[in-house]
Amino acid sequence: MKRRTEITAPVRLALSDLLLLGLTRLRTRPLRAALSALGISIGIATVVVVTGIPASSQQAVMDELANLGPDLLRAAAVPDQSHSDTPAGLPEASIGMAGRIGPVQETSGVANVHAGVRRTDKVDSTGTGITVLAAKPNLLPLLGAKIHSGTFLTTANEHFPTVVLGAKAATWLGITDLPPGQPKPRILLDDTWFTVVGILARSPLAPDVEQSVLVGWDAAKTTLAFDGRPSVVYVRATDTSLEDVRAVLGRTLNPEQPGLVQVSRPSEALAAQRITQNAFSTLFLGLAGVALLVGGIGVANTMVISVLERRREIGLRRALGANRGQIRGQFLTESVVLCTIGGLLGAVLGILGVIGYANSQGWPVVIPANALLAGVGASIVVGVLAGVYPAVRASLLTPTEALAAD
Template sequence: MPRLSVVDSIRTALIGPRSRKMRTALSALGVAVGIAALTAITGIAASNQAELLAKLDALGANMIVVQPGYGPDNKPVALPETAAGMIERVNGVEQVGVLEKVPDDTGVYRNDLMPKSQGNGLTAYAASPDFLSSVEGSVAKGSWFDETDRSLPVTVLGSAAAARMGITEPGVRVWIGEQWYTVIGILDSAGLAESIDASAFLGDHWAAEHVSAKGDDTIASIYVRMTDGGTGEKVRDAIARAANPSSPYVQVTGLGDLAGARDTADDSLSGLAVGLAAIALLVGGIGIANTMVVAVLERRGEIGLRRALGARSGQIAGQFVAEAIVLGGLGGLAGLLLGAAGVFVYASVQGQAATIPFLVLLGGPLVALVVGVIAGLYPAISAARLSPTAALRTV
């Protein structure tokens, strides 16, 4: 029997799946689930990583946050009022910004009718005019504090705080503590410094006179911008010692560490996804193999007839391998489309750009084809070994 061309081989391979559409769909389902899981989770992790890198670039990998640490009694150890000034003297420090505490019961609400027992996750801080530049923040609408505003009952809202209260423009009033404040500005998102986004800022002079926490425990956070490459362990130790020379309990965190922690979490999730995808692909491969074994049994008459007409055993085996490849390829393509759709939906909900690694786009279908080849080997060999005489008896 003459050798079939590539086109004829493909056409022949499609005959079986077309005649058993439901069985074909169920056989390809396992492969589709595996490829979809691999594509979706890998794409989501890549999208998150791209978003993190963008946020890190926006805020700067050279940002360090200094906060009160916790002592042996698990209580916070206050930073002294001199902490910011001492940190400025550390070699490599470019700029320092301070957020000061206000009393814990200083709630931030849209109006004075909201029950004080109903929390909304918003926090009030006192900030100086140079705080925003120290974190390289920007104002989306309105303005930041100037020398006059810092002494008046006005506030600047973080992006999340404004969104949560339904405020889109400056000029409205909000209820903070027990007083009305006029919103003079709304900030852009601060990226990795998410606590800034969910905050309402008061002028430091006004807060010192009217609402700031009393006593020595007034500093909530100190944002330290270093020169490039200046966030190593030695630099952090120097900043911790400068912030509170009398106590070792100082919390010093690099925003680059936050990105690394999230990246590690995404890597763990990706590893889990690969495991789940491998299981799904194994199940899919078994399904394809089972389908092809049944196909061999059902088509023994066809196999015997083709062998009687001169088809070689290799051609018979090649036909069944080709059909298995078709099943794997269909599952891989469907899984790739489903996984990509999942990534785009997730990215749309999160408001970020969808990213799917090229290796996944290329490798997903290739893996599916390999699964098809492996799953089709045993049925193909079984078909090739059938005796033409025995096979023709089933016709």
């Protein structure tokens, strides 16, 4: 009777068994595992931070633009080179003329009255860097600006010697707050005392207003010899017609010399700033990639050393029936588990970093989900790549070679 030859198929380890094998070595050498995972953690945290912080900044800018409106145009008078002694200015009726353009919703303006600013009559007004602007009461809502302290110019006080300070001008003058119930400070414009009734918050779309002292239009005429000619006109129009309004605004404000009117869109400056920030983000992402590479090399080095240290264990397992595939799976699993732990820890650290920085800047916290997924996915890929060579090297050891090792 012929004997039947039975071929026993190699036993495949379940995924749970592979995970237990991968975690066993990490539990027995926690310090080495932590140091190896640290490099991966730094790389992933850097990826999250350099994507989360610009995203939070961008969201803050977009929220600010949404409040201010991307429908704002700024038309400024350009000095006439043929009459260099004449201050730049638009016709006195230019603000009203801009309001007659069909799609225009609201207009306002400011005018440089060329007055000196002093905190006290004991100092000279030269070289302060502060401009005195005559302003209309509707300037604040049109720019989407906010009051930091006090009130803005109104129809009730614009005829009187009262002023509102821009954010930077207030800092330069040392008047940063107007506590209620206390006497209002006064400043000198030329030789006339004006009472400070308000301080503006920062206004990114109107940097000239930030560093200026705002006085009522009529008060400027009666006390500062203002001629009524605006130097800047602000216009809000419907989004769909903004470019059309921009094309005709110069000719409308100054029909005789439209070339002396420069029309710009303040939100474009913020868009350019975003492009610059995105360029820096790309640079930092490159640095994050380097950090990931260094972390992956550290993991690979740890796994290679682990193979050399555990040759007897590998030989014993091979002698007890473990095949090469099981040995490869064990070491590859260890590497992937190590990098996954590092990736998750790095993601947590990155999230905490973004939250901390965004809160310190007053920004909304925005963490792109694709950055988190890409970061953790990258750590797993690094684990696979870092573990391939050590796993293959371990599986190629024969039981006699491994058990005979010193």
